[in-house]
Amino acid sequence: MHQYSEILDVYAREILDSRGNPTVEVEVLTEDGTVGRASVPSGASTGQYEAVELRDGGERYGGKGVQNAVEHVNTILADCIIGENIYQQAEIDRKLIRADGSENKSRLGANAILGVSMAVAHAAAKSLEIPLFRYLGGSQALRLPVPMFNVINGGCHTRSALDFQEFMLMPVQAESFSEGLRMAVEIYHQLRKLLDEAGLSVAVGDEGGFAPDLSGAEEAFDYLNRAVKAAGYVPGEEIRFAMDAAASELWDETRGAYYFPGESRMKGKEILRDTEEMIRYYQTLSEGFALWSIEDGLDENDWEGWGHLSAALGKNLQLVGDDLFVTNAKRLKKGIRLGAANAVLVKVNQIGTLTEAFETMELAGKNGYRFVVSHRSGETEDTTIADIAVASGAGQIKTGAPCRGERTAKYNRLLRIEDFLGGMAKYGVDNLSFLC
Numbered sequence: 001m002h003q004y005s006e007i008l009d010v011y012a013r014e015i016l017d018s019r020g021n022p023t024v025e026v027e028v029l030t031e032d033g034t035v036g037r038a039s040v041p042s043g044a045s046t047g048q049y050e051a052v053e054l055r056d057g058g059e060r061y062g063g064k065g066v067q068n069a070v071e072h073v074n075t076i077l078a079d080c081i082i083g084e085n086i087y088q089q090a091e092i093d094r095k096l097i098r099a100d101g102s103e104n105k106s107r108l109g110a111n112a113i114l115g116v117s118m119a120v121a122h123a124a125a126k127s128l129e130i131p132l133f134r135y136l137g138g139s140q141a142l143r144l145p146v147p148m149f150n151v152i153n154g155g156c157h158t159r160s161a162l163d164f165q166e167f168m169l170m171p172v173q174a175e176s177f178s179e180g181l182r183m184a185v186e187i188y189h190q191l192r193k194l195l196d197e198a199g200l201s202v203a204v205g206d207e208g209g210f211a212p213d214l215s216g217a218e219e220a221f222d223y224l225n226r227a228v229k230a231a232g233y234v235p236g237e238e239i240r241f242a243m244d245a246a247a248s249e250l251w252d253e254t255r256g257a258y259y260f261p262g263e264s265r266m267k268g269k270e271i272l273r274d275t276e277e278m279i280r281y282y283q284t285l286s287e288g289f290a291l292w293s294i295e296d297g298l299d300e301n302d303w304e305g306w307g308h309l310s311a312a313l314g315k316n317l318q319l320v321g322d323d324l325f326v327t328n329a330k331r332l333k334k335g336i337r338l339g340a341a342n343a344v345l346v347k348v349n350q351i352g353t354l355t356e357a358f359e360t361m362e363l364a365g366k367n368g369y370r371f372v373v374s375h376r377s378g379e380t381e382d383t384t385i386a387d388i389a390v391a392s393g394a395g396q397i398k399t400g401a402p403c404r405g406e407r408t409a410k411y412n413r414l415l416r417i418e419d420f421l422g423g424m425a426k427y428g429v430d431n432l433s434f435l436c
């Protein structure tokens with residue numbers, strides 16, 4: 001039977017994100033009376049090659065970027081897809097891309113386009129009365145992801161002295177998602193206690209992790225080690241560590257090196273590292289701690305360095321390209337050709353449509369690259385990424401710490417999905433020791 005339900009209306013409004021900035025929310029109405037709704041996240045450590053969102057404060061629209069994105073949904077994009085069949089996600093996404101016409105979605109705004117793309121998927125799933133993850137992933141979508149639980153925040157998500165952006169827990173050896181989540185939450189509470197006892201700040205950063213003034217990555221991992229043990233687990237067994245260096249933020253063109261402003265401040269002298277020193281630094285960290293995954297270890301333009309990094313550490317570590325690949329199949333293809341990284345971070349707003357994000361994941365999977373579905377540092381209560389993680393079978397999701405509503409919304413959605421799947425639910429990263 002040919003499924004058909006026509007799109008009758010598309011409507012966008014401004015809402016707030018978790019940093020108190022305006023963002024886009026879109027609703028799509030179909031002829032059977034279904035309304036699908038989605039809202040769009042926004043990053044702080046954005047990659048240079050991301051699709052372009054129209055943000056307030058941007059020069060392009062005289063500081064009224066989000067308002068313009070909303071306007072584009074309500075006029076051009078609405079005209080373009082009203083009358084389309086709601087179940088034709090790929091076709092609709094292609095129409096949206098064509099309506100924009102630019103290479104990087106800068107004309108109508110990646111935030112405008114993504115809002116429509118996601119709301120269409122929500123409406124389609126709802127009108128079929130099936131959960132979004134099943135609509136997007138079919139009956140094989142059974143795998144719940146291991147959370148990359150970002151418990152210590154640094155870099156541009158805080159004002160602390162820590163230069164690397166994220167220090168994360170991965171409960172890799174749990175029976176189920178809910179058990180893994182519980183373990184990570186227990187460790188989070190132990191970490192809070194340890195930091196508090198040491199007189200360090202337990203204020204949190206943009207993603208809900210603590211933002212203490214630590215001297216560097218070693219001290220951060222040391223705290224993670226102690227918190228894991230205090231919760232009764234063994235680092236390297238039930239729990240592995242992950243980090244996002246967000247090194248594009250540290251690369252200093254004029255100095256021709258990676259500049260560590262926090263560490264420089266703490267040590268009272270300028271701390272610089274070149275590419276080879278960065279690689280050695282990661283090597284030391286991976287030898288000293290239960291580190292399993294490093295994201296954006298080097299700058300987004302340093303393809304050659306990424307080749308070295310991958311050759312040196314890619315056998316034992318997951319090396320994730322975020323700013324490097326920006327969820328873009330073209331950049332990922334280049335990375336695959338050059339042997340850069342062995343995994344890709346997937347942020348739907350970096351590319352601007354669901355179809356393109358799924359294409360990137362498919363390309364990764366076919367080439368032995370892992371993929372990690374991710375939030376942005378500026379989020380809303382939208383939980384689409386939780387469904388995407390299950391639909392794609394990614395096995396990993398990065399969506400912050402458990403103490404901010406926009407982050408727990410995703411974890412809670414995953415708990416509901418696990419509950420829905422019951423005994424069919426699977427959990428975890430397939431074959432932990434395999435890295436290409």
Ligand SMILES: O=C(O)[C@@H](CO)OP(=O)(O)O
Nearest residue numbers: 043044045046375376377
């Ligand atoms: O770098 C990252 O991976 C993200 C999300 O954690 O941060 P932002 O959304 O600020 O780019």
Ligand SMILES: [Mg+2]
Nearest residue numbers: 244295296322
């Ligand atoms: Mg990142």
